[in-house]
Amino acid sequence: QRETIAVPKSKIYSSSEVYALRVVGNSMVDENINDGDIILVKQQTTAENGQKVVALLNGNEATLKTFYKEKGQIRLQPANKNFQPIIVKNGQELALQGVLLDVIKTNETERPAQTLISPSKERSQQRCKITNYLNKIYNGDVMRVLKDLPDNSVDMIFGDPDYNVGIKYGGNNYTKNFDEYINWYIELTKESMRVLKNDGNLFMLNYPQQNAHLRVKYLDLQFPYINEYVWVYNTNVGHTPKRFTTAHRSILHVRKNIDNKFFKDEVALPYKNPTDRRIRQNLANGSRGRMPYSWFEFNLVKNVSKEKTEHACQIPQKLTEMLIKATTKPRDIALILFGGSGAEIDVCKKLNRQFISAELNKKYCDIINSRLSNGFIVSKYKLLNGKKRT
Secondary structure, three states, X not given: OOOOOXXXXXXXXXXXXXXXXXXXXXXXXXXXXXXXXXXXXXXXOOOOOOOEEEEEEOOOEEEEEEEEEEOOEEEEEOOOOOOOOEEEEOOOOEEEEEEEEEEEOOOOOOOOOOEEEOOOOOOOOOOOOHHHOOOEEEOOOHHHHHHHOOOOOEEEEEEOOOOOOOOEEOOEEOOOOHHHHHHHHHHHHHHHHHHEEEEEEEEEEXXXXXXXXXXXXXXXXXXXEEEEEXXXXXXXXXXXXXXXXXXXXXXXXXXXXXXXXXXXXXHOEOOOOOOOHHHHHHHHOOOOOEOOOOEEEOOOOOOOOOOOEOOOOOOOHHHHHHXXXXXXXXOOEEEEOOOOOOHHHHHHHHOOOEEEEEOOXXXXXXXHHHHHHHOOOOHHHEEEOOEEOO
């Protein structure tokens, strides 16, 4: 039955292909999607594995589930152990209606999606409550924000700092003496680990040399649970006849203890040989696929990319989406140390994660606010063939 649904202004998308539905039932409660909640759905007829979709079964039965395309079938996976997955064999009737964009809780009051404020210059001796910082972007130095945050208060941290290689951000160059940079990088990580919950996860993305110094001079001396991952990409710069071309960056994954939160099912990749007896048994036992390897291949955000803004050094959203999905659940708190173009904050909003972030550059803050308010990057902040749109 059709009904009129009131949606907060902060949740409205400009696209006419987005519609609202009210959830009936509890098959997705483990994703914090409950009976009576409102979901915003982007109308489309295709989906990627792991996306939450609205599907029409038998021509009249709508359902919200996580989509997985497997050999000879489609699996619609609930997020409730009391419900069985829906298996749709080839030839059976199934019509995808759209993919989930956002969830509006039944008790959610209208409030801005983000607030732009500056941290107070005067800080009380007691650190502020974490609720004072949620879903806000601070136009200021992230170190001042970190020093105000309580201990053990955030679920996940992602840092993509300036690499100290001369890149200009908003016309400013933040390059330091290398030793000075490493000391700053260590202090940033120390404060980050202090505010991270005991079961949380920290990710620091940087060039390999910078992360090597961070490990040897600080992390390896303090934390026993560290993994290093590699993000690889194609590049058309940095080629030389004297050495192999650098086309990767390092991601350090730091945990306080072995009992960190990690949700393999949210990032599992399809098995390459699902007919193998061992794999069939894994699937029968509820496995959604294999764990990704420790190297990730995602294209750079190039000047002609739909994601590209005026920001000089963007990270592909698919990379940070994977990290956020793997280590948080809806309504968990992700600390995005550097707001930048707003790409990671945009991922948090779409995945229904709460966020805290800081950004020194006022212009980049404007880009972030515009991006979150509109649900997309407006033309004046986009690049076209490496040039700002006019």
